Amino acid sequence: MSTSSAGSGGADRAAQLLVDVSGLQSAVERFVRARDWDQFHSPKNLVMALTGEAGELSEIFQWLTEEASHAVARDPATARAVRDELADVLIYLVRLAAVLDVDLDEAVATKLRANAQRYPVEQVRGSARKQRER
Amino acid sequence: MSTSSAGSGGADRAAQLLVDVSGLQSAVERFVRARDWDQFHSPKNLVMALTGEAGELSEIFQWLTEEASHAVARDPATARAVRDELADVLIYLVRLAAVLDVDLDEAVATKLRANAQRYPVEQVRGSARKQRER
Amino acid sequence: MSTSSAGSGGADRAAQLLVDVSGLQSAVERFVRARDWDQFHSPKNLVMALTGEAGELSEIFQWLTEEASHAVARDPATARAVRDELADVLIYLVRLAAVLDVDLDEAVATKLRANAQRYPVEQVRGSARKQRER
Amino acid sequence: MSTSSAGSGGADRAAQLLVDVSGLQSAVERFVRARDWDQFHSPKNLVMALTGEAGELSEIFQWLTEEASHAVARDPATARAVRDELADVLIYLVRLAAVLDVDLDEAVATKLRANAQRYPVEQVRGSARKQRER
Numbered sequence: 001m002s003t004s005s006a007g008s009g010g011a012d013r014a015a016q017l018l019v020d021v022s023g024l025q026s027a028v029e030r031f032v033r034a035r036d037w038d039q040f041h042s043p044k045n046l047v048m049a050l051t052g053e054a055g056e057l058s059e060i061f062q063w064l065t066e067e068a069s070h071a072v073a074r075d076p077a078t079a080r081a082v083r084d085e086l087a088d089v090l091i092y093l094v095r096l097a098a099v100l101d102v103d104l105d106e107a108v109a110t111k112l113r114a115n116a117q118r119y120p121v122e123q124v125r126g127s128a129r130k131q132r133e134r
Numbered sequence: 135m136s137t138s139s140a141g142s143g144g145a146d147r148a149a150q151l152l153v154d155v156s157g158l159q160s161a162v163e164r165f166v167r168a169r170d171w172d173q174f175h176s177p178k179n180l181v182m183a184l185t186g187e188a189g190e191l192s193e194i195f196q197w198l199t200e201e202a203s204h205a206v207a208r209d210p211a212t213a214r215a216v217r218d219e220l221a222d223v224l225i226y227l228v229r230l231a232a233v234l235d236v237d238l239d240e241a242v243a244t245k246l247r248a249n250a251q252r253y254p255v256e257q258v259r260g261s262a263r264k265q266r267e268r
Numbered sequence: 269m270s271t272s273s274a275g276s277g278g279a280d281r282a283a284q285l286l287v288d289v290s291g292l293q294s295a296v297e298r299f300v301r302a303r304d305w306d307q308f309h310s311p312k313n314l315v316m317a318l319t320g321e322a323g324e325l326s327e328i329f330q331w332l333t334e335e336a337s338h339a340v341a342r343d344p345a346t347a348r349a350v351r352d353e354l355a356d357v358l359i360y361l362v363r364l365a366a367v368l369d370v371d372l373d374e375a376v377a378t379k380l381r382a383n384a385q386r387y388p389v390e391q392v393r394g395s396a397r398k399q400r401e402r
Numbered sequence: 403m404s405t406s407s408a409g410s411g412g413a414d415r416a417a418q419l420l421v422d423v424s425g426l427q428s429a430v431e432r433f434v435r436a437r438d439w440d441q442f443h444s445p446k447n448l449v450m451a452l453t454g455e456a457g458e459l460s461e462i463f464q465w466l467t468e469e470a471s472h473a474v475a476r477d478p479a480t481a482r483a484v485r486d487e488l489a490d491v492l493i494y495l496v497r498l499a500a501v502l503d504v505d506l507d508e509a510v511a512t513k514l515r516a517n518a519q520r521y522p523v524e525q526v527r528g529s530a531r532k533q534r535e536r
Binding site for chain 1: 444447450451453454455456457458460462463464465
């Protein structure tokens with residue numbers, strides 16, 4: 001890093017991060033504190049909440065063919081529902097990571113490295129079976 | 135930030151985002167392309183994969199009391215398992231958003247605004263019931 | 269039915285039931301008691317366990333096309349895995365019903381009647397959309 | 403079977419079964435056929451539907467303490483919601499088994515035997531950890 005980059009360390013760091021969820025983490029914390037909902041946000045409860053939201057996402061897609069699932073955003077109401085459920089999953093995931101003091105950027109970096117070792121390109125290329133047999 | 139920060143607009147933007155998952159999104163796309171796995175990543179399939187990972191998270195916490203769930207990171211092996219599952223959920227969520235062309239930052243911003251309206255502080259403070267009755 | 273059927277009331281009742289899970293319920297109760305696992309079987313925990321098993325089922329099917337999902341039993345190992353996961357979901361479901369004192373036969377009978385009213389044949393015939401919009 | 407048991411064969415068989423879901427299976431099949439919904443009931447889709455219903459069950463319990471989860475039936479509206487979700491999970495499970503031609507009674511019998519071997523009473527008595535480490 002050149003000396004001229006003094007003060008822009010944030011930009012450099014952000015550029016290197018896989019994910020930066022700090023803004024959402026703070027916003028959710030303020031939201032929860034204002035409502036005194038910390039008491040309900042045990043990791044166990046948040047896992048259930050995340051599971052529930054994943055289930056709602058599932059319900060949107062359950063009767064769609066794979067092909068139709070690609071076009072789910074064409075209907076504006078469904079598109080909004082999908083965005084809302086993705087947001088709900090992400091909000092609970094970020095909240096869960098905060099409560100458990102898990103650094104999501106470190107977690108995904110570690111997982112991607114492990115996945116790269118587990119699924120060598122030459123062995124799994126084009127094979128769903130290999131992907132499934134984890 | 136000094137006026138000499140021209141070119142560090144990324145930092146400014148990052149500072150305003152609730153989430154920035156662009157690094158992970160690119161990394162996952164490279165990973166998937168190299169293995170020719172795009173063909174399996176229909177939105178429908180990715181929703182199932184996300185649900186499966188949420189289920190694995192659930193299994194870690196299912197027999198723990200809420201109190202014990204707070205201390206789940208004390209056992210190093212369990213802590214690693216939790217980080218891995220959180221990473222898996224996030225990886226599939228980010229992949230799903232990419233495939234559906236959903237901007238997760240916009241999605242969570244919209245959802246947080248809706249939640250703030252839905253759960254006015256003065257009406258829901260300290261009440262799990264209100265939170266549940268969504 | 270003739271009057272000579274006295275004593276075969278069990279058969280009559282079984283014939284009219286939609287589901288009879290009493291044998292499994294007793295077997296699971298013996299299994300749990302012998303291991304002193306009642307203490308872990310709160311409804312909340314059992315819901316998480318059921319969710320976890322549903323997630324494992326999801327993982328088996330996530331990369332399969334719908335067409336391939338019909339043929340999942342052709343591979344003996346996968347067929348065994350599917351049967352095991354279906355069994356796990358059913359075991360936790362029956363245990364949950366027992367702990368909550370829910371009569372599953374009454375529950376499904378009530379639900380089927382409600383579904384019949386909710387989805388009149390003439391209005392929903394052949395339409396996944398109607399089925400989805402519950 | 404001796405001739406003296408004529409007419410009570412159903413009772414004998416029922417007495418030996420762990421689960422008998424044949425009534426529900428037939429009722430659901432009629433329901434589905436009448437609506438021409440077979441086309442949507444691929445195993446893959448049914449797994450997603452089951453997962454979605456498990457998620458709804460999760461949402462009912464997510465903010466409850468374990469203790470409160472035992473008393474969930476005290477509030478009539480919540481009790482009805484719980485029964486409905488249990489029914490939905492069971493209906494999709496039975497439908498999935500039918501479509502996959504899985505005998506649920508055989509599946510749970512096999513699984514219970516495997517569980518008995520996997521968790522010997524003397525080794526796991528009173529331990530959630532052993533139960534978790536499957």
